[in-house]
């Protein structure tokens with residue numbers, strides 16, 4: 001009889017688990033096979049946010065919650081495979097410790113305060129303007145440079161091509177010369 005590598009490893013795994021677990025743990029009535037758990041879930045095609053490889057993923061959403069994530073077999077980068085970090089993404093998405101609000105700690109303060117996104121974005125804009133105005137250099141060694149060396153921009157792996165394009169356009173338009181991206185670092 002022909003036996004595939006997958007079936008062979010599955011049989012070894014099943015017999016090893018069976019011999020290690022106490023008999024009370026062998027039958028679990030609450031066990032739901034993955035294919036049934038994901039029945040009726042919405043498929044969301046996305047990209048792993050962790051590193052610059054940018055592996056394609058499929059997230060499964062049901063009742064306002066992500067209930068499963070797997071590698072996208074049709075994605076040209078990873079063809080369905082995920083590293084251990086990407087494979088554990090579901091725990092990050094649903095973690096109780098995941099930050100979903102803006103927290104701000106004022107200089108010399110020991111406390112974090114909850115703030116709105118509007119407050120955070122206007123603070124960032126104000127500070128960029130203040131730093132740019134204070135450090136902007138129009139002429140250097142007789143040449144027009146129109147740049148600031150007081151701000152740097154570092155893009156993250158979660159940004160796609162179009163977002164990187166817009167980010168670099170925006171940064172150059174305000175004179176930022178130190179422009180870097182995680183994928184290159």
Ligand code: SF4
Pocket residue numbers: 048049050051052053054055078081082083084085086087
């Ligand atoms: S699955 Fe791993 S290799 Fe792929 S993007 Fe995520 S962290 Fe990077």
